[in-house]
Structure formats: C-alpha cells, structure tokens
Amino acid sequence: MDNFIPDWTNIALGSLVLLIPIALFLRARLNLVKTLLVSFARMGVQLFLVGIYLRYLIEWDILWLNILFLIFIIIAGAHVVGTRSELKLNFILKPIAIGFFVGYLISSFFFVFAFFDGGDFLEAQYLIPISGMLIGNSLTSAVVGIRSFFKNIKNDKESRNYLIASGATLKLATMESFQSSIKDAFMPMIANISAIGLIWLPGTMTGQIIAGQDPSDAIKYQIMIVVGYFTCCVITVFISLFLARRTAFDGFGLLREDVYKM
Amino acid sequence: MGNNSKNILPFLEIKKIQFSFGNWVSQEFNIKMHHGDFHILKGSSGSGKSSLVRAILGLTKYQEGEIFCFGKKVNEENINEIRKNISWLPQNLEILKAPAEDSSSLGFIKNILEISNINFNLDKTEELLSELNLKKSLLKSDFSNLSLGERQRIGLVVCAIRNKKICLLDEPTSSLDVKNSEGVVKFIKEHLHTSLIISHSNLAELDNG
Numbered sequence: 189m190d191n192f193i194p195d196w197t198n199i200a201l202g203s204l205v206l207l208i209p210i211a212l213f214l215r216a217r218l219n220l221v222k223t224l225l226v227s228f229a230r231m232g233v234q235l236f237l238v239g240i241y242l243r244y245l246i247e248w249d250i251l252w253l254n255i256l257f258l259i260f261i262i263i264a265g266a267h268v269v270g271t272r273s274e275l276k277l278n279f280i281l282k283p284i285a286i287g288f289f290v291g292y293l294i295s296s297f298f299f300v301f302a303f304f305d306g307g308d309f310l311e312a313q314y315l316i317p318i319s320g321m322l323i324g325n326s327l328t329s330a331v332v333g334i335r336s337f338f339k340n341i342k343n344d345k346e347s348r349n350y351l352i353a354s355g356a357t358l359k360l361a362t363m364e365s366f367q368s369s370i371k372d373a374f375m376p377m378i379a380n381i382s383a384i385g386l387i388w389l390p391g392t393m394t395g396q397i398i399a400g401q402d403p404s405d406a407i408k409y410q411i412m413i414v415v416g417y418f419t420c421c422v423i424t425v426f427i428s429l430f431l432a433r434r435t436a437f438d439g440f441g442l443l444r445e446d447v448y449k450m
Numbered sequence: 451m452g453n454n455s456k457n458i459l460p461f462l463e464i465k466k467i468q469f470s471f472g473n474w475v476s477q478e479f480n481i482k483m484h485h486g487d488f489h490i491l492k493g494s495s496g497s498g499k500s501s502l503v504r505a506i507l508g509l510t511k512y513q514e515g516e517i518f519c520f521g522k523k524v525n526e527e528n529i530n531e532i533r534k535n536i537s538w539l540p541q542n543l544e545i546l547k548a549p550a551e552d553s554s555s556l557g558f559i560k561n562i563l564e565i566s567n568i569n570f571n572l573d574k575t576e577e578l579l580s581e582l583n584l585k586k587s588l589l590k591s592d593f594s595n596l597s598l599g600e601r602q603r604i605g606l607v608v609c610a611i612r613n614k615k616i617c618l619l620d621e622p623t624s625s626l627d628v629k630n631s632e633g634v635v636k637f638i639k640e641h642l643h644t645s646l647i648i649s650h651s652n653l654a655e656l657d658n659g
Contacts, residue, residue: 346540346542346545347545347546347547349504349509350538350540350545350546351562351565352509352533353507353509353533353536353538354533354538354562354565354566354612355530355533355534355565355566355567356565360565364549364550367550438526439526439527439529440508440509440526440529441508441529442508442509
C-alpha cells in the first residue's frame with residue numbers, strides 16, 4: 189500500500205457511500221437531493237480542473253504566471269471576505285487584499301525558508317499550494333474580525349464621539365472596538381489550535397499518513413501549516429482594519445455611514 | 451460679565467447656524483461669547499440646541515451659517531486643536547462608558563484625563579466631588595451602576611479638572627433635584643467660567659451673571 193495513488197474508478201467506488209445520505213434525505217422528504225447532487229458534481233469538476241491547471245503551473249513555473257496566480261487567489265479571497273463583511277466592496281476590498289498580500293508574503297517566506305532551505309518562495313511548487321492554504325484558512329477569522337469591528341464602531345458611536353471631543357485620537361477612541369473584534373476573530377482559532385492532535389487530525393495530515401508518510405514527519409508539516417495560517421490571518425486582520433479605519437472616518441472623526449451596505 | 455471685553459475677539463461666535471433633517475428646520479442660532487461669559491440657551495426640546503453644541507465640536511453637520519472658535523472658523527484642519535480647548539457635558543450620559551480595564555467611576559475620570567493629557571489628582575477630585583454633594587466612595591463604584599444624576603455631576607467634575615477655555619454644558623441639571631441643582635449652579639459659577647449652557651429650567655442665578 190506504499191504510495192498508493194487513487195484513480196477515478198477508486199473515487200467513483202468510494203463515493204457510493206453517498207447513497208446512504210441520499211437515501212436518508214429521500215426518506216425524510218427533504219427535497220435536497222438535487223442540490224446535494226449538483227454540489228458534489230460541481231466540487232468534482234472544479235477540483236478536476238484545478239488538478240490539471242495546477243499541474244501545468246507547477247511544471248512550467250513561470251514567475252509572472254505564479255504572481256498572476258497569487259494575485260488571483262488574493263483578490264478571490266478578499267472578495268469572499270468582503271461580500272460577507274456587510275460593507276461596501278469598493279471600500280473594503282483593497283484593505284483586505286493588501287492585508288492578505290502582506291500576510292501571505294511574511295508567513296510563506298518563513299515557511300519556505302525554514303523547511304526548504306534556500307528554496308525560493310515564489311517558485312510555483314511552493315507558492316501555489318502554500319498561498320491557497322494560508323489564505324483559505326484565514327477566510328473565516330478575517331470575516332469575523334472585520335464584521336465585528338465595523339459592528340462595534342457603529343454601536344459605539346456616541347461614547348466614541350465623547351472621547352474624540354475630549355481630544356482622543358481615532359486610534360485611541362476605537363481601541364476597545366478593535367480589541368473586542370480581535371478577540372472575536374481569534375479566540376475560536378486559538379481554542380481550535382489547542383485541540384489539534386487531541387480531538388481531531390487536520391485533513392492534510394490525514395492525507396499524508398494515508399499516502400504512506402511517517403506520522404512523525406507529517407506532524408512537522410502540520411505544525412508549520414498551523415503557525416503559518418495563524419500568522420497570516422492575524423497580519424491580514426490587523427492590516428485590513430488599520431487601512432479600513434483610515435478611510436472609514438471623515439476629517440471630523442465621524443464614521444462615514446456610506447461604507448456600510450444598506 | 452463680557453460687556454467690558456466687546457473689542458476683544460470672542461471665544462465663540464455662532465453666525466446664523468441652522469440645521470435641517472428631512473422636513474424639519476431648526477431655529478437660527480446667533481451667539482457671541484467672550485471670556486468669562488455665561489450664556490444660557492433656552493428653548494423647547496427638539497429646537498436644535500443639542501445639535502448646536504455638537505456642531506461646535508464638529509460632531510454634527512450644519513446646512514447654514516458659520517461657527518468661529520477662538521477667532522478661527524471650525525473646519526477639518528483645526529477641529530482637533532479646538533476640541534482640546536473645550537469641555538463638553540453631553541446630554542445623553544447613559545451612553546458613556548468606563549474603559550474595560552477599570553470600569554469604576556475613578557477609571558472613567560482617569561481615562562478622560564489621560565486622553566486630555568492632564569495629570570490626575572485624587573485630593574482635588576474628591577474636593578470637587580464633595581462640592582457637588584457626592585461621596586468619595588462613589589469613585590470605587592462601577593460607572594455603569596451610577597444614576598444619571600451622579601453621572602451628570604461626575605461629568606461636571608471632569609469638565610472642572612480639565613479646565614478648558616470653553617465649557618459646553620448640555621442640560622447640566624436635568625436629572626437633579628432642586629437642592630442639587632442649586633449646588634451645580636454654584637459649581638458652574640465657581641469652576642466653569644465661559645460656559646454655554648443648554649437648559650429647560652431657569653438657572654436664574656447664572657442668568658444674572
């Protein structure tokens with residue numbers, strides 16, 4: 189079973205187990221079977237295509253193409269976070285994208301530097317899987333942090349105005365909103381990290397162990413992956429909020445209500 | 451007061467200020483205040499008085515007129531400098547909060563003073579509190595448990611410690627009984643020179659000043 193590589197027949201066979209949820213849904217008259225089938229079919233097609241284009245990207249390894257891919261991933265990630273933030277996209281997209289970009293650069297540089305001594309972190313072999321992993325894992329916390337900050341500063345309007353009128357800078361006057369949104373964003377992630385290995389094994393690690401890797405090697409990647417996405421996410425949220433705060437207030441220190449989606 | 455200082459630049463000058471929200475249009479405000487003046491602004495609620503105070507601080511936009519503080523027209527460039535020279539007692543005190551790390555009344559006072567770059571002095575604070583008929587022990591109570599009347603007087607103490615060129619006091623006696631109101635009037639006369647005061651009630655003593 190060493191280094192077993194599944195083909196599409198294996199996958200079709202293994203997916204037969206889906207018949208059980210389908211049967212249960214049908215029995216419960218849930219009217220969800222069509223949606224379920226479409227979703228799984230979409231996932232199959234999307235991953236099939238990703239498999240093909242990633243293979244070529246890694247094979248060709250052309251710098252500008254790698255960077256183009258990175259930009260695409262970052263904009264797609266910023267778009268996902270932006271649309272769920274309840275803020276106008278033309279206001280929040282740029283801060284999040286810049287946040288992702290800096291977060292990715294710093295954490296992937298450390299990742300590649302520590303693990304692949306002398307490896308160039310802009311090489312396709314590293315850039316493509318690591319950028320997807322870092323940004324993909326940062327999405328949920330980034331949404332929570334940004335949403336929570338803008339909800340807090342909207343609710344805090346009057347007490348903030350009192351502080352501003354007393355001479356506080358915007359940074360000082362929004363400090364408590366900022367602190368509580370950072371807690372909202374990262375407490376679940378930190379709690380989750382403390383449970384890794386105890387309650388659950390992350391998917392990447394499971395995959396590596398099944399593919400025949402020594403579990404004690406697989407954990408090394410896993411530790412660095414968690415360190416990487418946590419750092420990337422924290423940097424992203426801090427930078428996005430820092431940049432967004434600068435444009436969310438007018439010259440009088442008043443919150444611009446037009447940054448919120450109506 | 452003020453009569454002998456007509457030739458000096460007024461600390462605060464309000465020229466033809468008017469607010470409108472939707473169909474509602476406020477009265478027109480014209481005020482000139484010099485150093486040492488007490489100016490009482492009366493009028494029914496909803497006439498735009500609180501908006502005027504907020505506009506001086508750059509917290510509310512106005513459609514008509516101009517505001518000058520210390521001879522300068524209030525704008526985005528100088529608003530921070532102007533705010534540093536004004537003390538404000540807001541009307542809706544229930545929204546004020548003490549900082550998370552110290553939620554006592556003392557924490558509230560210290561926080562505002564720190565923001566204004568003013569050193570905290572416990573003796574002075576306790577003295578001012580007692581002038582307003584508040585006990586020392588109030589400093590240890592959680593700020594969120596204070597009554598509106600207590601908040602109002604703590605707010606006045608903060609204004610007095612900050613000792614700024616102008617005070618804007620929005621209904622400083624609205625939650626107080628007659629005896630405490632009289633105490634507040636005395637306190638304002640003694641500590642808060644140059645005040646623009648909004649009030650429904652008759653602060654007759656100040657009016658004569």
